[in-house]
Amino acid sequence: MTAKQQVRSLLEKLPDNCSLEEIQYHLYVFDKVRQGLDDAREHGSVPQEEAESRLSKWLTE
DSSP states (O other): HHHHHHHHHHHSSSSSTOOOOHHHHHHHHHHHHHHHHHHHHHHHHOOOOHHHHHHHHTTTO
């Protein structure tokens, strides 16, 4: 699917009365998720347990 097709698909899912700012936000989130998935495929990912262990000094319950 091309970028243009992906944008069209996203726009079709949004309500007709959404603002330009809402469209920008959804495009931004879509792009960041896509970048993250591409990065995970290219460089691998960390299991949740390991991530929690690495970040435990910053996590609070």
